[in-house]
Amino acid sequence: MLHRRGLLAAGALGGAALVASPLARPALAQAAPVRIGMITSLSGPGAYLGQDIRDGFLLAIEQGGGKLGGTPVALLVEDDGLKPGQGKQIAERFVGNEKIRLLTGIVFSNVLGAVLPDVLDAGAVYASPNASPSNFAGRDCHRNYWSIAWQNDSLHESAGQAAQNLGHKRMFLLAANYQAGRDAIAGFRRMYKGEVLGEIYTRLDQTDYAAELARIRAARPDAVYQFHPGGLGIAFLRQYAQAGLAELVPQVVAAPSMDSTTLAAVGEAALGMTVGSHWNSDFDVPASRAFVAAFRAKYDRLPTYYAQQGFDTALAIGGAFRNGGADLADTEAFRKGMLKADFASTRGRFRFGPNQHPVQDWFMLKVERGADGKPALVTKAKILSDHGDAYAAQCRL
Amino acid sequence: MALLLEQLLNGLQLGVMLFLLAAGLTLVFGIMGVINLAQGSLYMVGAFAGAALAARTGSATLSLLGGIAAAAAVGMAMELAVLRRLYRRGHLDQVLATFGMILFLNQAMTMLAGRQPLFVAVPPALEGAVEIIPGVPYPVYRLAIIAVGILVAAGLWLLIQRTRLGMLVRAGATNREMVRALGVDIRLLYTLVFGLGALLAGLAGVMAGPVFSVQVGMGEQILITTFVVVVIGGIGSVRGAFAGAMLVGLVDTLLRAFLPDLLRGAIGGPDADALAGGLASMGIYLLMAIVLLVRPRGLFPAHA
Numbered sequence: 001m002l003h004r005r006g007l008l009a010a011g012a013l014g015g016a017a018l019v020a021s022p023l024a025r026p027a028l029a030q031a032a033p034v035r036i037g038m039i040t041s042l043s044g045p046g047a048y049l050g051q052d053i054r055d056g057f058l059l060a061i062e063q064g065g066g067k068l069g070g071t072p073v074a075l076l077v078e079d080d081g082l083k084p085g086q087g088k089q090i091a092e093r094f095v096g097n098e099k100i101r102l103l104t105g106i107v108f109s110n111v112l113g114a115v116l117p118d119v120l121d122a123g124a125v126y127a128s129p130n131a132s133p134s135n136f137a138g139r140d141c142h143r144n145y146w147s148i149a150w151q152n153d154s155l156h157e158s159a160g161q162a163a164q165n166l167g168h169k170r171m172f173l174l175a176a177n178y179q180a181g182r183d184a185i186a187g188f189r190r191m192y193k194g195e196v197l198g199e200i201y202t203r204l205d206q207t208d209y210a211a212e213l214a215r216i217r218a219a220r221p222d223a224v225y226q227f228h229p230g231g232l233g234i235a236f237l238r239q240y241a242q243a244g245l246a247e248l249v250p251q252v253v254a255a256p257s258m259d260s261t262t263l264a265a266v267g268e269a270a271l272g273m274t275v276g277s278h279w280n281s282d283f284d285v286p287a288s289r290a291f292v293a294a295f296r297a298k299y300d301r302l303p304t305y306y307a308q309q310g311f312d313t314a315l316a317i318g319g320a321f322r323n324g325g326a327d328l329a330d331t332e333a334f335r336k337g338m339l340k341a342d343f344a345s346t347r348g349r350f351r352f353g354p355n356q357h358p359v360q361d362w363f364m365l366k367v368e369r370g371a372d373g374k375p376a377l378v379t380k381a382k383i384l385s386d387h388g389d390a391y392a393a394q395c396r397l
Numbered sequence: 398m399a400l401l402l403e404q405l406l407n408g409l410q411l412g413v414m415l416f417l418l419a420a421g422l423t424l425v426f427g428i429m430g431v432i433n434l435a436q437g438s439l440y441m442v443g444a445f446a447g448a449a450l451a452a453r454t455g456s457a458t459l460s461l462l463g464g465i466a467a468a469a470a471v472g473m474a475m476e477l478a479v480l481r482r483l484y485r486r487g488h489l490d491q492v493l494a495t496f497g498m499i500l501f502l503n504q505a506m507t508m509l510a511g512r513q514p515l516f517v518a519v520p521p522a523l524e525g526a527v528e529i530i531p532g533v534p535y536p537v538y539r540l541a542i543i544a545v546g547i548l549v550a551a552g553l554w555l556l557i558q559r560t561r562l563g564m565l566v567r568a569g570a571t572n573r574e575m576v577r578a579l580g581v582d583i584r585l586l587y588t589l590v591f592g593l594g595a596l597l598a599g600l601a602g603v604m605a606g607p608v609f610s611v612q613v614g615m616g617e618q619i620l621i622t623t624f625v626v627v628v629i630g631g632i633g634s635v636r637g638a639f640a641g642a643m644l645v646g647l648v649d650t651l652l653r654a655f656l657p658d659l660l661r662g663a664i665g666g667p668d669a670d671a672l673a674g675g676l677a678s679m680g681i682y683l684l685m686a687i688v689l690l691v692r693p694r695g696l697f698p699a700h701a
Contacts, residue, residue: 043503044614047512177674200657201674205618207609208414210407210539211653217533218400231610234514238608242519242536244526265514265610301513 033072034328036317037094038105039087039115042079046230048261049107049306050079053129055299056310057104060318063294069318071326080106084114091115095122101328102127104313107306109133109152109180120144125331127338129313130306134183137357138391144331146338147357148313150278151389152180155254156187158276158362159225161383163252165364166274168222169194171252174212174236175227177201184227184254190390197221202228209236213243224249229256234265241269250274259304263367263375271375275365278358279308279347280379288346308346319343353388355395361385402530404654405647410539412646413546417601418619419626419638420553421594427633428570429587431480431491435498436598436623437616443468443599444611445506448515451606457520464603465596471502472595476588484587499617506613517606542604549597550639557635566590570633622649625681629688631695640696645681652677 038057040050054077066072076094080087087106094100095118103119104127106112112131119126125144132147163171173188173196175181185199197219200212216224224245228236233256240246246269255277263270281292281302291311295303303311316338325337341351353359362384370376422436447464451457475498483491519538526534557563565586568576577583609615626645630637657673664672688696 042512043507047507047613048514051512177678198657199670201671203674203678205621207605207615207618208407208411208650210410211404211650214400214403214407215654215657231514231612231615234610234612235608238610242526242538242608244534244536261513265516267516267518 033066033074034102034321034326035074035076035098035100037091037098037100037103038075038077039080039090039094039103039111040077040105041082041107041111042077044082046082046107049130049230049304050105052261052304052307053105053107053310053313056295056303056307056312057129057314059291059295059298059307060311060314062298064318067318068314069321069323069326071318071321076100077105080111082108082111084111087111088114088118091118095119095124101125101331102317102334104129104317105310106131110178112136116145123331125328125334127313127317129309132357133179134391137355137389138394141355141395141397143335143356143397145356146316146352148316149309149358150360151357151391152183153187153190153391154278154362154387154389155256155276156184156227157191157387157390158278158364158384159252159254159274160188160191160276161362162274162276162364163188163192163223163225164194165381165383166223166252168252170197170222171195172197172200172216172219172221172224172249173226174200174202174224176204176206176229176232178204180229181227188225188254192225194222202232204232206232207235209239210243213239213245216245216249217243221249224251226251226253227257230262233257233262237262237266237269241266246272252276255305258367258377259306260302260377261304263377264302268375270367271369273367275367275377276362276383277305277365277377278360278362279305280363280365280377281308282377282379283346283348285346285348287344288348291346312343312345312347312350315343315345316341349386353392354397355389355392356397357389357392359386359388362387399530399533400654403533403535404650406529406535406539406543407654408647408650409643410543410646411650412643413543414601414605415619415623415626415646416546416639416642417549417597417604418623419630419642420549420635421597422623423627423630423633423635423638424566424590425594426627428566428590429480429484431483432488432495433480433591433594434492434495434620435475435502436594437618437620438499438502439468439472439595439598439616440602440605440619441506441613441616442471442502443602444606444609444615445510445515445602446599447603448517448606448611449510451517452515457522460606461600461603464606465599468599468602469592469596472598473588473592475595476591480591481584481587503613510613512613514610514612515606517611519607538607542608545600545604549600550635553635562586562589622681625685629685629695631692631698634695634697637695637697644684644696648684649677649681652680 042050078090101124107130109131128147130149132151137151175184252274258275319342320334320337323337325334351359364380364383365377366380367375368378425433443464446467447460450463451460523538523541526536626641630641660669660673
């Protein structure tokens with residue numbers, strides 16, 4: 001209930017810079033830029049996720065000299081404060097008053113659920129850089145709705161597959177008590193075939209996990225899977241290590257529980273964890289190496305996978321523009337262009353499945369000491385190839 | 398048996414944390430009649446100042462002193478600049494003003510420190526775990542939190558019951574006008590009390606650094622529970638805040654720890670886990686409702 005709302009000064013600055021760059025070229029000055037509306041979380045406990053998506057997206061535009069796929073663009077950024085109602089208001093303004101035809105940016109599934117119907121009813125396009133709940137991948141899929149990230153469950157399926165590959169027989173599962181937490185455990189169990197000793201749903205406002213940690217110690221599992229995004233995970237991991245469990249019971253988690261920002265905040269406590277992910281900053285893909293270097297040079301921090309998704313979303317939109325979709329009055333032309341997935345993804349292989357969600361490879365990462373002695377996420381092995389999602393079959397497009 | 402003892406310790410530690418926040422809240426509410434929603438923000442200020450100092454100097458002592466000093470300074474500045482104008486106004490105005498302070502302090506902290514959560518190491522002297530119960534290593538840092546909390550509780554009791562300042566505080570709570578008529582500078586007293594409340598919140602914030610996540614908005618996560626503690630304990634009573642905090646800490650921890658296994662005896666696995674999660678989340682609010690039913694003014698009302 002207590003989050004801040006407001007327009008972000010940095011977003012406005014970024015927008016101003018983008019408008020300025022096409023003006024520098026007189027030949028293009030008469031072509032009005034395509035406006036893209038970004039609704040994302042820049043305040044509240046999930047603020048760094050939205051910040052990374054925005055910064056990744058802005059980096060792609062900057063590298064294109066203010067253009068995506070050769071078309072000048074202007075990005076408008078607004079903060080949803082992790083509140084569905086606030087996101088819906090912004091969306092109504094974007095598609096109603098501002099007549100924006102392309103939206104992106106939402107971090108959290110509950111905000112997306114409130115925003116998406118308005119966007120699609122107005123005939124506009126939404127390209128998701130993160131939140132991709134199951135209903136919009138299956139029954140409620142739509143020609144104007146795209147996910148460039150993954151379907152929510154896939155993250156946790158990759159963790160389940162990693163636990164299966166590592167040969168863990170008895171596991172203890174924990175997740176925050178909300179829709180994504182329940183989806184997480186369902187996704188994990190889809191791939192993990194061993195015994196589940198216990199499932200705990202923790203409160204979303206919980207800061208102390210001592211009671212749960214004592215239960216894990218008493219159950220003596222081979223490994224623990226847990227889903228606690230952002231600050232919740234930081235508190236959980238610190239307390240897990242302080243309770244001496246890190247040496248006794250290894251953790252296998254999905255990317256949202258262990259990104260590079262979480263890792264920096266947790267430090268040594270994360271050593272030895274296994275993470276299932278679709279991308280990591282050490283990927284040996286030329287596009288990825290260039291992206292990581294440019295991001296570090298511009299923002300002076302390691303990009304999380306959220307930043308990478310923001311970047312890839314901008315590139316995917318650029319691909320659609322390049323392939324005849326630059327006029328968003330014709331969303332079918334945009335769709336044809338987008339379906340080609342004509343861009344050099346930082347993940348390497350990337351294509352869209354029949355429900356316009358990614359089909360991609362998944363990898364097992366491990367937290368190890370890097371060359372500088374600090375803990376770092378290191379890519380170990382590919383665990384799933386050309387993996388789509390479980391809901392594509394329900395989608396009729 | 399070892400598990401029960403461990404969980405009791407966990408409950409005690411959560412209770413101590415809640416007490417540090419609730420003590421300031423209840424003092425300010427009971428004595429000055431102000432609902433301070435921004436208590437959680439002072440906790441955040443303490444945590445950030447402590448984290449920043451620890452990262453720059455590497456000294457746990459400096460981090461502790463700096464954290465509580467920063468929280469106390471921000472608290473007193475807030476009292477001087479904002480709250481002083483609100484003592485004669487209704488609670489709604491106070492709630493609005495202190496809610497505004499939350500937004501202001503959150504945004505200020507975002508501009509100063511950014512949105513990324515900060516890393517705070519456990520002080521080297523308090524690292525590791527000891528086996529106070531055979532077979533169950535318990536983190537030294539959590540034991541230290543319990544010790545600090547109990548010391549603070551004892552110190553507060555001495556301060557309020559045995560010193561001249563404490564006498565004035567009690568007198569000010571009972572009859573503000575009479576204390577002023579006797580020539581006491583009640584405004585200075587209020588600033589000091591508010592500063593004390595902020596200092597305790599800052600202490601909680603610094604200690605929370607290595608255990609919880611230090612990020613903007615961390616105060617609001619714990620604020621609601623703190624209000625539950627104050628209401629259960631009786632508004633304005635430090636003794637009540639202590640009892641309420643311990644009760645809430647223990648009930649919350651024990652429900653989370655043992656309810657799932659108890660329910661599993663009665664119904665199937667995943668259903669029992671889901672139901673237990675829901676019931677454990679309601680636990681402290683149920684406790685509050687029951688306490689209010691039996692003692693409408695809380696366990697230890699200040700002006701009984």
